[in-house]
Amino acid sequence: MRRPLRWPDWLEDVWAKSAEKGAGGSPESLAQHTWLVLERFSDLARLRPTLPQTIGVPRLWHILFWAIMIHDFGKAACGFQARLRGGPRWPYRHEVLSLAFIDWIAGAFTGEEVPWVVAAVVSHHRDAEEIQNAYEPLEDPYEEDIVATLIAELPDESIRGMLRWLTECSEDWICSLGLDQLGVRPAPLPEVEQAVQQIRKKGAARVHDWLKVYRRFLKAIDQSNEPVLIIGTLALRGHIINADQSASAHVRSSPKADFSAKTVLERCDLDPRMLFRHQQLAGETLGSALLIAPTGSGKTEAAQLWAARQATDTPITRLFYTLPYQASMNAMQRRLAQSYGEAQVGILHGRALSALYRMMLEKEYDPRQAAKEARWARNLAQLNHQPVRVFSPFQMLKGMYRLKGYEALLLDYHGAAFIFDEIHAYEVRRLAMILKTIEYLTRNYSARFLIMSATFPNLIRRQLQSALNSPAEILTDEAVFVTFRRHRLHLLDGELTDEENLQRICADARKGKSVLVVCNLVARAQDMYERLRQRLANQRIEVVLLHSRFTIRDRLHKETQIRHAVGSKSSQRKPVVLVATQAVEVSLDIDLDTLYSDPAPLEALVQRFGRINRRRLHPDLAPVHVFCRPDDGQKIYAADIVKRTIDILKREDGRPIDESSIGSWLDEIYAGEIAEQWQNEYARAASEFEATCIRTLRAFQSDLMLQEEFYKAFDGLEVLPNDLYDEYARLYEDDPIRAHDLLVPISWRSYHALARQGMVKAGDRRTPPVVLTSYTAEQGLMFDSFSGTEQ
Structure with a gap:
């Protein structure tokens, strides 16, 4: 671990992680963990250095640095330290106790900025509702104050040591991370005895005060339609969640992808003099665009040249390649790895772990090492680590449906470039949700999109033009269509x-x-x-x-x-x-x-x-x-x-x-009553999604009901064929990835149809639902008398 010049050696006995969860099987001190979080935070800040100005929160980096510095101070409590050393469970929230230290650094902020610091500290693990329910305001003066009990658990030696840490080390840490160049400044800090007495005598009351500030801040966010407050707080929490989780996973600095056109041409074995017109135009087009070219005419390469052009203007933070089916995602991950390097390309879908495991086996890793490498690659993708990722649009919709950790997911979309291949594959309701999300990210996240297809009917083209605010249109010439006849x-x-x-x-x-x-x-x-x-x-x-x-x-x-x-x-x-x-x-x-x-x-x-x-x-x-x-x-x-x-x-x-004629054929099909029906269904779905997901999108509020709706609508579930039950049971203990390889995805609709016929046995902690229909490696899962609609 890289360390700055100044280090709080006097706090080495105050831990943040137990030996089980620390790096290399050793305990991780509070200072070590905080430094790792700050390293990951500084990576994120350098990735998007102008984000604070773009979203209207000019001192966002300053706020986040100081929030991270004290975010785990509550872990100094005796009960928490004992738990890390094998003691009994500590049933409190350390981040709430960390609020007692806000007063030490409050002088570094304006009155409007302090609630942002409070929110970042108290929310870096749990959503607002959970914190509020556990630490409601005291109504009975004789009621035992949990917070006062927690304050009493803070040793004077630790309190003094943490203040000394801030006083002697913080400025050096700011400079060591290069954050002084991004506007992070030292904080005026109190004298030692004043600081200790502040915690001892007023700590509990101040924690309750800061919780009230947090509640009022949440209410203001909920009632506001101001993008600064909404987008800003989503970015605030996204940064602290991503930095903290990446540090806890001991992730190193994010790799850098070379998006240059020169590299794309070389690695795709393309002669720049022999490019098709749509490939040339893609490499010259800045901003969102629609690309129309025949199937098999090098649209993937054109998309990479488009991404290269975006990177020459405002550096793209991430590149996402979106596809509808897992088989095509697996294939695309391999193709993009050739262009950008294997470590730079992640893959996200329900079966990504197994796909990665197979890729590792192909590289002749033994099964144990392959499983380890596959889990790590999957975890990196889930931590938004790789600069290039292949996924389905439904991964993107997780942010809009507020699945847990959604703020970190949305953060990764700021300044990103998205490539959508064959958007025709989505039925109208899902298409409406996808395009509304594209519109939201275009307007609020400086995201750019390339939407590709062999053709677009005018009915879909108009919706795309609206969502992308009149994108450029990249059309190949007639000669290419003739060539690809x-x-x-x-x-x-x-x-x-x-x-x-x-x-x-x-x-x-x-x-x-x-x-x-x-x-x-x-x-x-x-x-x-x-x-x-x-x-x-x-x-x-x-x-x-x-x-x-x-x-x-x-x-x-x-x-x-x-x-x-x-x-x-x-x-x-x-x-x-x-x-x-x-x-x-x-x-x-x-x-x-x-x-x-x-x-x-x-x-x-x-x-x-x-x-x-x-x-x-x-x-x-x-x-x-x-x-x-x-x-x-x-x-x-x-x-x-x-x-x-x-x-x-x-x-x-x-x-x-003649593929150049297909657009006019589609317009013939989507005309009259069909067009009217399509437009009505699209409008209903778009309006419903906007009301349910987009207008209610706020930080600190994951939603279990929306999460359930998401999984029912998009994810389906995995079941175990009864014919493979014995093999699954044998594999489960020694090789859970290979055990998981025996599951079959089906839709909720098919699952319930089978259940009604008595063809499902409920699962448990170890085993997913078991379906009683036959399965063979040649035919797959048979539904017998039930007619399913999976593809």
Whole structure:
């Protein structure tokens, strides 16, 4: 640990962490922990040096430095120190006791700034409601004062030692961390005996006074619509939570990513003279933008060039790449690691730990070391550590739904750049929430967004333009669309499962083609897989099934198998038949020869087409086949949109697909009654989200009800197939990551449907809910008579 010149050696016996939680298995002194928190805080301050001026709280760094200096002074209490040494539980809040020391430093602040210091100190662990409930104002004069009892636990020697620490060391610490250059100044401090008597005689009363100040401050925040107060206090708490948690985890300084265009071009093996027009324009566009280019035309590289341009103006603090599906997130993490370095790219989704574990095993770590490294990488992502992160927009929505620690999450979005790939994948209600969040971050957090797609219908484009305040539009030229004319459309009668169509698919497979078969429902994909597997078994043609209802272990194995067989850059390519659901649509860099697909909305079909002839090596236009039936949306798509899509495809049947025309096709689909219905649903969802989440967004107030709504709406839950119960029980004790690899994600809707049929056994502390339907590594979780809609 780097140490400043001046150090309070006289306080080494006052601990902040026990040996169990200290660095290297040793106890961590109060001074050591505070220094680590200040190091992490100074990293955050240097990352966004102008943030205080931007949000209108010019002395934010000064406030936070002094709040951090005293935030754990309450840990000097005898009971807390005894607990760290193996004694009994200490059932009080040390941060409330730390308020007794506010008077020592209050002279360094204006009257308006003092409540900010109080709030930072008292809230660095617990939300306001918990503190207020535990330390309500005394109404009965004869009632025992808990705070007075706590004050009595502070030894005089520790009180004197902490004042000496502030007096002799604080200025050196400010300078050692470079915080003097960011406006942090020394505080006028009292004389020793005056300070001790202040704590002894007035400490309890002053703590109650400061708690009253905190309550009034919270009320002012709650009743205010002033961005300075709302955004400022969110940043205040975000900093102290992030710095404290990172220090407790013994995280080092955040790595720096090289966002320069030169590095992107070199690592992506791009010749700047050979860039497509949209890639050139992306590298020249400053600020938020919409990018429209054909699937497979290097949009990911264009996005990185856009990020490089942002970094040349105002340095971007973070780069977030957002995708809808875990498979595409895992693939994107690998791609971005090639550009920015593995240590710089984190990944956040429900199965990130298992994905990281598999990546570590691929590097030939032994299982124990792989588990350790995977947990550490996952923890770093959760601590907002890496400068580049891959996640879904639902991770971003956690901040708006006020899940615990949301202020630290939101802090990371100040000055960040976001890349959204294929925003078409979100149904209208979720899209409304995402775009309202984008709008909020654009207006209040100086965030910049690049939204990419092969096309945008005008109906969505207008909402994007509103959310991003008239962004630039990056359009590739017509020649690129001609160059990327890779597919010929064939609309087929009947449906995928008809015998003649199964024979058609098998005939292509026997010719040595790699065939993609996309079904809209998991159960349908499972059925197709079994039919094709049986028909092709004698020819030794590999058939692979991919959908969301596999265990993590089997899903990651399949992703690797697919990447090797049909990955665009694979050196081990071989023909396969890939049967999949919508999970194959976005950002999987795979390249097959032909497609057979259930009918779906046009924007989804375009993504499916994009997995075919991706490298443009097919001698002719690759055939993509879409069936006319079933046209009822199969419970996941609107039937009228699917029918209008089929009508347009009938008109284009047999023709090359010109992706430059898809925008006008979408406008045909989203017209009249469909457009009106879409706009009404969007407006309702946006209004509801704004009222529930955005207008109520305040610091210090995580919300359990909103949290429950979030998880029900977005997260689903993981269940254990009964067929894997014995294996899970064996693994749980020795290798919990591998045990977790045996879980399957399903939606709340599917879970409750299974529960109603008596197909679920409740979980306990060790075991998640167990579903009584069959599971195999080839087919995944079978719902038998229940028809699920997972992808």
